[in-house]
Each structure stands twice: as C-alpha cells, then as structure tokens.
Amino acid sequence: MTNTDFLIIGGGPAGLMAALSASEFGLEPLIIDENQAIGGQLIKQTHMFFGSKAERAGTRGFEIGLELEQEIGKRSIRIERQASAVGYYPDGTVAVLQNEKVTPLKPKAVLVATGASENFVSFPGSDLPGVYGAGAVQTLMNVYGIKPGHRVLMVGSGNIGLIVSYQLMQAGVQVKAIIEGLPKIGGYLVHASKIARAGVPILTRHTILNALGEDMVSGAVISKIDDKWQTIEGTQQTLEVDTICLAVGLSPLTELLWQAGCQMNYIPELGGQVAWHDDLMMTTVPGIFTAGDVTGIEEASTAMLEGELAGLGAVKFLKGDSKDLQSRINDTACRLAGLRAGPFGQKAREGKCKLAECKR
Amino acid sequence: MKKGPVVIVECFQEIPCNPCETSCPRQAISVGDNINALPQVDHHKCNGCTVCVSRCPGLAIFVIDVAYSDAESAVTMPYEFLPLPEKGDLVAALDREGKECCRAKVIKVVNTKAQGKTPLVTLAVPKGMETDVRSFKLAS
Ligand SMILES: Cc1cc2nc3c(=O)[nH]c(=O)nc-3n(C[C@H](O)[C@H](O)[C@H](O)COP(=O)(O)OP(=O)(O)OC[C@H]3O[C@@H](n4cnc5c(N)ncnc54)[C@H](O)[C@@H]3O)c2cc1C
Ligand code: SF4
Ligand code: SF4
Numbered sequence: 001m002t003n004t005d006f007l008i009i010g011g012g013p014a015g016l017m018a019a020l021s022a023s024e025f026g027l028e029p030l031i032i033d034e035n036q037a038i039g040g041q042l043i044k045q046t047h048m049f050f051g052s053k054a055e056r057a058g059t060r061g062f063e064i065g066l067e068l069e070q071e072i073g074k075r076s077i078r079i080e081r082q083a084s085a086v087g088y089y090p091d092g093t094v095a096v097l098q099n100e101k102v103t104p105l106k107p108k109a110v111l112v113a114t115g116a117s118e119n120f121v122s123f124p125g126s127d128l129p130g131v132y133g134a135g136a137v138q139t140l141m142n143v144y145g146i147k148p149g150h151r152v153l154m155v156g157s158g159n160i161g162l163i164v165s166y167q168l169m170q171a172g173v174q175v176k177a178i179i180e181g182l183p184k185i186g187g188y189l190v191h192a193s194k195i196a197r198a199g200v201p202i203l204t205r206h207t208i209l210n211a212l213g214e215d216m217v218s219g220a221v222i223s224k225i226d227d228k229w230q231t232i233e234g235t236q237q238t239l240e241v242d243t244i245c246l247a248v249g250l251s252p253l254t255e256l257l258w259q260a261g262c263q264m265n266y267i268p269e270l271g272g273q274v275a276w277h278d279d280l281m282m283t284t285v286p287g288i289f290t291a292g293d294v295t296g297i298e299e300a301s302t303a304m305l306e307g308e309l310a311g312l313g314a315v316k317f318l319k320g321d322s323k324d325l326q327s328r329i330n331d332t333a334c335r336l337a338g339l340r341a342g343p344f345g346q347k348a349r350e351g352k353c354k355l356a357e358c359k360r
Numbered sequence: 361m362k363k364g365p366v367v368i369v370e371c372f373q374e375i376p377c378n379p380c381e382t383s384c385p386r387q388a389i390s391v392g393d394n395i396n397a398l399p400q401v402d403h404h405k406c407n408g409c410t411v412c413v414s415r416c417p418g419l420a421i422f423v424i425d426v427a428y429s430d431a432e433s434a435v436t437m438p439y440e441f442l443p444l445p446e447k448g449d450l451v452a453a454l455d456r457e458g459k460e461c462c463r464a465k466v467i468k469v470v471n472t473k474a475q476g477k478t479p480l481v482t483l484a485v486p487k488g489m490e491t492d493v494r495s496f497k498l499a500s
Binding site: 047048049050051052053057058059060169170172188189190191193194196197198199200301338339340341342343344345 | 370371372373374375376377378379382383393394395396415416417418419420440441442454455456457458459476477478494495497
C-alpha cells in the first residue's frame with residue numbers, strides 16, 4: 001500500500017462518489033474498505049432505489065454499486081480491499097490493517113465514510129441463536145444465498161424492516177408479521193403497501209416481550225402496547241417463528257472521528273453522535289472530512305451527494321478554489337437540498353441545522 | 361377510462377422519487393422540480409403502455425383496462441416473486457390488504473430485459489374488481 005494525498009476510508013456510496021468527484025479535479029484518491037466487495041450497504045440491496053435519475057433511481061442497489069465501481073476503474077483511483085483503518089494518531093497518521101500487516105499512511109486529507117452499525121434491543125431470549133439484525137439477514141440472504149430461517153418475525157417498520165421483509169418473502173421465507181412500537185409505520189407507504197398486499201400483517205403499537213426456545217428460537221411473544229410503551233394485559237400472542245429479525249435503527253460508526261479529535265455532537269435526528277462539519281463536509285479538524293451514514297443516518301442517494309461534496313471539499317482544501325469547482329459544488333449542494341426537501345427529509349434537515357449551530 | 365388501458369398511480373406520500381416521470385415515453389406523469397411532490401397523471405396522454413409499471417421502485421403503479429371484455433377488466437401489476445405464473449393460470453386475486461377477493465385468470469406475463477427483473481402480470485378480473493385487485497396468490 002502506497003501513500004496518497006487523499007485517503008478515503010469506506011467504499012460505500014459516500015466514499016465512492018467522493019473518489020469520483022475528487023478525481024474529476026485531478027486528485028488521485030486511495031479508497032480502503034474492510035470488505036472484499038466494494039459498495040458498502042449497496043451490495044446487498046436487491047431492490048430498486050428511490051430518488052432522482054441523476055442519483056440512479058429505479059436501479060437496483062447492487063447494480064448502482066457495480067456501476068460506480070466500473071466508473072472508478074476508468075480513473076486514477078486505487079482501491080485496497082480487506083483493508084481496515086484501525087487507528088488515527090495525533091500526528092495525522094492512519095494505521096491501516098491488511099493481511100495481518102499494519103501500514104501507516106499519512107495523507108494530507110482524509111474522508112471518513114465508514115457508514116453505520118446496527119442497533120440492538122434486548123429482551124428475554126434475545127441472545128438465542130435465531131435472533132438477527134436485519135443487516136445480517138440481508139448479508140446471509142443476498143450476498144451468500146443462505147436462507148436465515150423459515151418463519152420470521154420482523155421487529156421495526158422503517159424502510160429497512162420493510163424492505164428486508166420483502167426480500168425475505170422473495171426468498172420464499174414466510175414473514176409472520178412486522179411489529180412496530182410507534183402508532184404508525186416508519187418507512188415509505190409504497191414499501192408497506194407491497195408487503196400488505198402480499199398478506200403480511202404490519203402491527204403498529206406492538207412490541208416483542210420475549211423469545212421462546214431452549215437452544216434456538218422457536219417462537220416469539222408479542223403484545224399490544226399503549227402510548228407509554230406499557231404492555232396491554234390480555235393482548236399477548238405467541239407467533240411460531242424460528243427467526244426474529246431486528247430492524248431497530250442504525251448508529252454512526254464514528255471511532256476514527258473521535259480518535260482524530262473532531263468535535264462530536266449528540267444529535268438524535270441524525271442517529272446519535274456525529275462530527276460537526278461545514279458545507280463541504282469538513283470537520284473541526286482541518287483536512288478531515290466526513291460523509292454518508294457516519295454523519296447522519298439517511299439514504300444512499302444523500303450519502304452519494306454528501307460524498308461528492310466531501311470529494312470536492314478535499315479538492316478545495318488541497319488545491320484551492322476555482323470557478324469551475326465552485327459551480328460544481330453549488331450544483332451538488334442544490335441536488336442534495338432537493339432530495340431532503342420533502343417530509344421524509346425533515347429529520348435530516350432538522351438534524352443538520354442543529355449540528356450547524358453546535359460549533360464551539 | 362372506458363377507452364382502454366390507463367395508468368393508476370397509487371403513490372400518496374411525498375417521497376424523493378421520480379422514475380415514473382422520467383420513464384414515461386409520453387410525458388403522461390409529472391413530478392416536477394420538487395422531487396418530493398406527488399406524481400400527477402395526465403390521462404389524455406397515457407396510452408396504458410405499462411413502461412412505467414416496472415420502473416417504479418415503490419411498485420405503486422398499475423394499468424387497468426375496463427374495456428378488456430364484456431364481463432372482465434384487465435389489471436396489469438408488477439410481480440417480483442417466484443414462481444412466475446403462466447398465461448392461462450387461474451389464481452386467487454388479493455386486495456390491498458392481501459385478502460382474497462375473487463378468482464382471476466392470468467392473461468399475460470411479460471419479463472423482458474428492459475424491465476430490470478420486475479416482471480409484469482396481467483390478470484382478467486370480474487368487472488368492477490379492477491379497483492380492488494392489486495396482487496394474487498397462485499392457486500394451490
Ligand atoms: C436494508 C437496507 C435498505 C436500504 N435501502 C435503501 C434504499 O432503498 N435507498 C437508499 O437510498 N438507501 C437505502 N439504504 C441506506 C443506504 O444503504 C445507506 O444510507 C448508505 O449505504 C450509506 O452509505 P455510506 O457510504 O455512508 O456507508 P456504507 O454503505 O455503510 O459504507 C461504509 C463502508 O465503510 C466500510 N468501513 C467501515 N469502517 C471501516 C474501517 N475502519 N476501515 C475500512 N473500511 C471501513 C464498511 O465496510 C462499508 O463498506 C438501505 C440500507 C439498508 C441497511
Ligand atoms: S402507462 Fe405508458 S403512457 Fe401511461 S404513464 Fe405509464 S409509461 Fe406513460
Ligand atoms: S416512481 Fe413510483 S414510488 Fe416513485 S414517485 Fe413515481 S409512483 Fe411514486
């Protein structure tokens with residue numbers, strides 16, 4: 001592994017778009033990703049994506065990943081696979097672990113686009129084999145072609161819970177129910193509708209009380225809850241399932257940003273602790289950029305545009321401003337604002353506003 | 361509506377999305393500059409070609425033809441499950457809640473490369489049921 005001016009940590013949609021936009025203006029970035037396959041979350045998304053044509057809407061997620069990888073192949077962009085950034089040192093050195101060997105890199109600019117990790121909920125039996133995170137189920141099914149079980153209870157009705165349920169049904173797995181603690185479905189209604197019309201009940205104001213089983217999951221007890229999340233006596237029911245899938249949110253993967261000493265702020269709307277950043281995604285540490293789910297849980301489409309901005313930000317930081325660069329930045333910022341303009345973008349808008357006000 | 365196949369867009373929530381608009385060769389659907397706006401259909405422009413049906417990531421677009429025959433209407437829907445039915449199959453038609461609402465006959469199955477793995481299935485349903493039928497179950 002050789003050094004680079006611009007190191008991109010994480011080869012998801014954010015990191016890949018950052019590499020492409022930076023290379024448009026002459027940078028030669030290095031992307032490292034701990035996985036073998038490039039594309040981050042995209043590689044397991046077999047469904048068509050929403051968004052605008054410019055962000056490849058209507059294309060299936062994994063195909064977006066393949067398209068980006070192809071474009072990268074045509075440019076002066078290097079990719080190192082199965083390479084993890086394991087530490088950030090005060091002098092600006094990033095330690096990269098690959099093949100049991102650590103290489104110190106000292107780039108002039110870094111983009112941390114490490115994505116997010118799944119949240120978990122605990123309940124009696126939640127440690128039994130057969131309780132999975134939705135991401136794990138998706139990886140098993142769509143990357144390795146393995147059915148996680150035969151009868152599934154899905155916990156969480158956000159877009160991830162809905163789309164993973166749909167993908168389970170496509171794989172021939174029976175989804176017994178989707179339960180949601182809040183009074184309304186969290187994800188897009190169009191996703192929910194395609195599940196409902198295939199006959200899967202989506203039960204709002206319901207929670208899981210416990211998993212049944214000795215050596216593995218053999219069932220789940222669920223019940224109705226009131227608006228204080230208290231179970232309503234007499235509404236318990238047992239579902240015969242062998243798999244319980246948790247889709248209860250994501251949290252930004254921010255370790256490297258903490259180590260680098262970036263100012264971190266707790267913004268619930270963005271999914272937890274995130275690094276303060278300016279309009280070009282630069283953190284409070286000059287030269288360290290952040291983009292995608294690590295700076296607020298959103299969508300691949302917004303992650304791609306944030307990545308683009310971060311790539312352009314790195315160009316500005318390393319090579320200075322120019323008229324072309326500025327008009328490119330304006331265009332990307334405008335498209336990003338457009339995607340966030342609707343009711344589903346409200347949380348991200350509010351979160352980013354709050355974050356902007358946190359500068360100390 | 362009486363003249364032949366026509367598009368029905370069941371997308372009632374403002375989400376950032378517009379492949380319906382960009383895929384229609386006749387500009388019959390518009391979302392506009394605000395990509396979060398709801399799609400608007402111009403039924404005068406739509407000829408029911410079904411191109412948009414397999415391009416909608418929400419699988420929220422259907423084409424219905426009330427003039428299919430004297431007793432039946434045709435409903436074209438996206439269907440991403442295996443096994444695919446075959447023309448001539450009898451199936452149990454499902455409504456929006458997944459409840460069986462009538463029997464239906466498969467009259468067309470289209471699965472070309474251009475559809476990007478979202479096959480289209482057209483069912484003949486009893487007249488009047490075209491507003492209810494949105495999915496189906498292979499009869500067992
Ligand atoms: C089930 C599911 C369905 C979704 N559906 C949609 C959808 O329909 N439309 C949509 O727009 N979005 C969707 N999303 C969201 C979308 O996938 C994410 O918002 C997007 O992938 C975030 O991109 P990212 O680049 O920030 O992170 P990621 O895609 O998570 O990529 C981060 C990458 O960084 C790597 N990495 C992390 N830490 C390190 C390290 N220390 N060293 C090296 N590499 C590291 C990871 O391995 C990963 O490859 C979905 C997500 C899920 C889970
Ligand atoms: S059915 Fe054809 S003409 Fe009608 S809206 Fe769809 S793509 Fe356009
Ligand atoms: S493509 Fe489908 S989901 Fe997207 S806006 Fe159009 S109708 Fe709605």
